Every structure is written in C-alpha cells, then in structure tokens.
Amino acid sequence: MQAGGPNEICLTYANGQFEPKEPTVPADAPLTIRVKNMEGKAIEFESETLKIEKVIAANSEAILNVRAMKSGRYEFYNDFNEKARGFVNVQ
Template sequence: MGLPSLKELAYGVGALMIGLLPVLAPAVRAEDAAMVHLSLKDHRFEPAEPHAPAGKPITIEIRNLDGTPAEFESKTLRVEKVVAGGGVITVQIRPLAAGRYRFFDDYHEDTTEGFLIVQ
C-alpha cells in the first residue's frame, strides 16, 4: 500500500468537511427564530411598531381580520406577500441589524404602515 495521492487526500478532506458542515454551521431552526404577531384590521397594523431582537432570524405572522385582501410589503425587509381577507400568512426574515424597518399594505399604503423595531 502506497501513500495516497493528492487527489485522494483532497477528496478525503472534502468529504470530512461536508460531514462536519452541520456541526460547524448549524442550520437555523424555526424554534430559534423570534416570533412577531401582527394583525390587520380596518387597514391598520396592530401593533404598528412590533419589536424583535437583532442578529436573530424573525418569523412574522400576519392575520388579516378584514374581509378584503392585503399585500404585506417591505422593501427594507425584502418581502412582498398577499394575505387573503380573513387569512393568515407567515414570512421568514433573515437576521437583521438594529434599526427601524418599514412595512405596509401595498393596496392601502397611505393608511396602512408600520415599523419593525429591531434592537
């Protein structure tokens, strides 16, 4: 038996790294995300300024209590999703730096806006 070739060594190291990947960089689990609950009633978000921790993934649940559809949108959060009248949606947000992030109902932007406060 001779020494392994450079190619065989590279293959072995690559396989080892792939095997260690879950340990070195654990996947974000749903239970690790901060949960934010929003409701939409009479074209207003409640709460209008929800809070979430910085540096942690965020799950936002939007419950539309109106009978008409709404479009939850935020350019800074990079999300745009329709929620049917009487419906509920969930959006996943990447970990964010501290700041104030605007969101709105694209169908009624003049009256329906809020700000996610990340601290």
C-alpha cells in the same frame, strides 16, 4: 403583541390598520412574522427593507420568515392601502 418567543411577532390587520404598529425584536437573529388579515378583502404585506412582498387573502393569515437583521427601524405597509404602515424595531 409578541407571539411564540422573542423572534416571532404577530401582526393583525383590521379596520385598515396593523396592530401592533411598532413591534420590537432582537437584532442578529432570524425573525418569523405572522400576519393575520381580519378584513373582508386581500392585503399585500410589503416591506422593501425586509425584502418581503406577500398577498394575504381575506380572513386568513400568512407566516413570513425574515433573515437576521442589524439594529434599525424597518418599515412595512399594505401595498393596497399605503396609509396602513408600521415599523419593526430591531435592537
């Protein structure tokens, strides 16, 4: 789900999964990622390739700012549940 424009995405974490799983954003522009945790326990949103690591409390949200990126596929996951994974597609 795009939110606020082409350089902002909104990810929702519920039922142990992120949605959308593979959002697409333009390359060579800074990115804002809004992560809404709908679960009753904290998550750790992490991406080694995006250089992000953020604990997000239960039933809350975080806004993360990411540097401009080259085209590619950047993985993210919940470090507390590594089966919950997705990718930011940068084109």
